[in-house]
Amino acid sequence: MLDTLGSADVVVIGAGIVGLAHAHEALERGLSVAVVERADRATGASVRNFGHACATAQAGDALRYGMAARATWTELADEAGFWLRRTGTVMVARAEDELAVLAEFAELRGEDQARMLTAGQVAERVPVGPDVVGGAWLPGDLRVDPRAAAPAIARHLAARGVAFHFATTAHTVEPGAVRTSRGVLxxxxIVLATGHDLDRHYPELAAEHAVRRCALRMLRVDAPGGAVIEPAVQTGYSLLRYAGFEACPSLSEVRERLTREHPELIGMGLNLMYTQRPDGTLTIGDTHAYDTTHDPFDDEELDRAVLAETAKLLGAGELTVRERWRGVYAAGREPFLVAAPAEGVRVAAVTSGIGMTTAFGLAPEVLDGLGLGAAGR
Structure with missing residues (x-):
């Protein structure tokens, strides 16, 4: 007979950023909250990413959630005491068709969201190689240190009364109860926010929505010459990965050219970008591979490609690697998966790799769908 761990108005399964966003929102609504996490801390997508809340480049629900999340991120940084900067994003164009996409995007969004830059203005903001032809600045985007933000938010929520059950596996979910390895809650x-491990609980739901695991290759390197680089930096490859640019007529030209000139980089799903950590090192990447279960063997050619392309982007020589890792996130047909597999139970998954950007905007709608009232803010 399992012990009773207690009770809560809302039990969240998963202490990554999506789970923490739902715990925070429930707490703001005056509800009692418990969080179940199988590890003793967050170690998944929430700490392995660029720390880039890139709301501006989104579209549809993702844009709406990302814009709403900005205020929450800023408030939590003040309250929980973690590093956050409103540095914006510099989109670097290294071909005229990329510059055309950025000009179309700026025209669609307006100057408050996107401002065009000359090649010289790009070089004033970030180090670049000689092939830059211009770019754009997205001033509203945020950066955090993902390795510090998620743990700080968890500590902050715990201090406010959220009950965290770390190193505790949720075995079964049923209306009114979560049966765990340490007892019944x-x-x-109930909000299930286990990301790419959705299939561990609801395999048929995961299969129905074609949810797979996206594996990324990422690295941490020294900044060339100790450069201070405030904005996040993205490139023409990034244009192919963000829905906000799909409305731009010239995007097809960029896709066709990059596929023709660099089929190997397109084939590995390169999103050439980087962000600078508070210690001055750069998080660089990333490549994308999709499968339900990935082989455990990492291909060194992926890292070599990321390093070579990043060095070229920076106009630098060989980069000094400090760390390498495999990122992971849930990927599906749609950017979000919200489902009701049982009465009083919601699955909440960001299935597009933008959990840091959107989770705090998604959570209020999920709790509204559970009939838990409007946010008490």
Missing amino acids: KAGA
Whole structure:
């Protein structure tokens, strides 16, 4: 007979950023909250990413969620005491068709969201190689240190009364209760926020929505010459990965050219970008591979490609690697998966790799769908 761990108005399964966003939102609504996490801390996508809340480049629900999340990120940084900067994003164009996409995007969005830059203005903001032809600045985007932000938010929520059950596996989910490896948690409502591990709980739901695991290759390197680089930096490859640019007529030209000139980089799903960590090193990447279960063997050619292309972007020589890792996130047909597999239970998954950007905007709608009232802010 399992012990009873207690009860809460809302039980959240998963202490990554999506789970923390739902715990925070429930707490703001005056509800009691418990969080179940199988590890003793967050170690998944929430700490392995660029720390880039890139709301501006989104579209549809993702844009709406990302814009709403900005205020919450800023408030939490002040309250929980983690590093956050409103540095914006510099989009670097290294071909005229990329510059055309950025000009079309700026025209669609307006100057408050995107401002065009000359090649010289790009070089004033970030180090670049000689092939830059211009770019754009997206001033509203945020950066955080993902390795510090998620743990700081968890500590902050715990200090406010959220009950965290770390190193505790959620075995079964049923209306009104979560049965765990340490006992039963009674719940008024349950939010399952396990990301790419959705199939561990609801395999048929994961299969229905074609949810797979996206594996990324990422590295941390020294900044050339100790450069201070405030904005996040993205490139023409990034234009192919963000829905906001799909409305730009010239995007097809960029896709066709990059596929023709660099089929190997397109084939590995390169999103050539980087952000600078508070310690001055750069997080660089990344490549994308999709499967339900990935082989455990990492191809060194992926890292070599990322390093070579990043050095070229920076106009630098060989980069000094400090760390390498495999990122992971849930990928599906749509950018978000919200489902009700049982009464009082919601699955909440960001299935597009933008959990840091959108989770705090998604959470209020999920809790509204559970009938838990409007946010008390």
